[in-house]
Amino acid sequence: MSRRFAALAALAVVCAGVELVAGRGMSPAVTWDVLGGGGDTTERHILLQLRLPRLLVAVGAGACLAVAGLVLQSALRNPLAGPEVTGVTPGAVLGAVTATALGLAGWDSPLAVVLAACVGGCAGAALLWLLAGRGGGDAAQTAVHGVLVSAVLGGLTAMVLLVEPGELGSVVQWLVGTTEGRVWHHWHLLWPWALAWGAAAWLLAGPLTLLRCGDDIALAAGLSARRARTLALLCAVALTAGAVAAVGALGFVGLLAPHLAVALFGADLRASLPGAALVGAVVVCGADAAAQLFSRLLAEVLDAGRLTLPVGALTACLGAALLLVVVRRTPSRTF
Template identity: 75%
Template sequence: MSSDTVVPTPAGRRAGRSPRLPAPRSPLPRLVLLLLVVLAVAVADVLAGRAVTPAGVWEVLLGGGDALDRHVVLNLRVPRMLVALVAGACLAVAGLLLQSALRNPLAGPEVTGVTPGAVLGAVVATGFGLADRQSPLAVVVAACLGGLFGAGLLWVLTGRRRDDPTETAVHGVLVSAVLGGLTAMVLLVAPGELGSVVQWLIGTTEGRVWQHWNLLWPWALCWGVAAWLLAGPLTLLRCGEDQAAEAGLDTARARGAALVCAVALAAGAVSTVGALGFVGLLVPHLALALFGADLRITVPGAALAGAAVVGGADALAQVGGRGLAVLWDADRLTLPVGALTTALGAVLLLVVVRRSPARDF
């Protein structure tokens, strides 16, 4: 080859410089879009109730309306909507923490003893007269204790093998089954209270008022901030035990902190709205698909997605309840939001399992 021969170089590459990689897309537009979806869902949820027409709701929100309409909208519909949004956010973030800490895409509050334990606590407190709908604080305390009991039982059973995601998941299913059996035994002992405790078994936002909201939001805010602070360590943990340890992360401590935070978030939500099936199990998959594996972004994204899902399900439940009431001529018939999340979640779960039945998380 002669000295004046020109050797072609790839397009866009300059001598001494590596090729430029495409800049990562900013997650901010998706977060803003999802926030707008949550706001739209919130408005739809307030408009979807009975007794006051949508025009009457807008009149109240603009400062008008009669006393009855104002009471229904401001003291019943608005707190119900807020509780639904925040409870959905709590469950979604709890599920994301569990799936990241256990490195198992099918881990969630429903199958790790957290939700069944919280339901057991609420059912025991309500069924034996220790708490009722007039004392939501007692129900919150009982449900949180139950959720901690379920998680603690899982922790004891896994023993030294608690770092094994598969072992933890298997024991979680067993613990959830045992806690469900204990709940059924409580219902047999106190059958007269079935009507008052069925809300915890199915999950509902019916009758949630400002007292429930005032108990839920400080709890959710506290543990939500803790979840975001754990996002960095959990992002490393999702990469694998060895990689996280080489980066200087104490994997056992990070996993333990994440589990405690997930238990607190899930128990707080369940103590307020009951067991909303599949929210904590499936919404994290949606958040990861939208925002990627960096949990510093995905944690707030999961909170918004969970709020949108539960708020939307609550609006659909109210509209569906009105339709069923007209169809069956039953004015007081209601459709629990937990029934919708369970039915829709079961279908989506089959899709998730079929897409990644044996994939390492």
């Protein structure tokens, strides 16, 4: 187990290093020199004020989404649950976009964005809860309901943008998901929120492990399944809202990273929760690095100057393909 953690941590370091050198204008040697305290003013600004906070935000958002996904899958006993397909992420996006369009939130009021995303995420989760039933229902059926809820919430978001088209440029980050332009301001917003709710998820590790085994076993162990599930859903919504407020809707990270974490570290959430955080950080960091490298290659091939591929587009494409594999391997029952 410790070897797997060490190997995953080493992979995270490699992905972080690749992301730092993936952008234009700085070679690996210059990057290393700046990290060692050298470099000129421009190089230090690019690395320390632009690339480093972008890297940290990617790591933090990936960890939040992965932990939120594992909490949801355990609480609902549904391997197809995740922030992206349970209405949580689309609801959080709708909340952030609506608050921005109404002038109630914006980059000058980051806490308001997070709170608006929390309200929207809770609304999306509650809508799925009503449709699928409190027991979670059939796994595939719940996934279908989740897609339906997500589509409805996405339509409502589009309606808000039609009413307030001038807000399109400021909210596109929440619709697609990107780490472009992330600076220390975003990191200072994200890390305390992620730390607080990540600690809350850790405290729920024991109850969530029992919930994965079924409500009957949880009740036999003296656990109030309804109360534990409610607290877990609140924790998942809060983690998702923080990630959405920082980077937008990164597709399928919260759905697939938990499967990798459980496969690597087992079903005991005391080990798989921190493992999921590390997996999510690696996935988003690696995807962001790949998006930057692909953008550079595409710009050179097309001779189009500077092109930027949002990391959310890459995670959505890869995640959709992997989701098909998960659905085909998932039986008609829950865990």
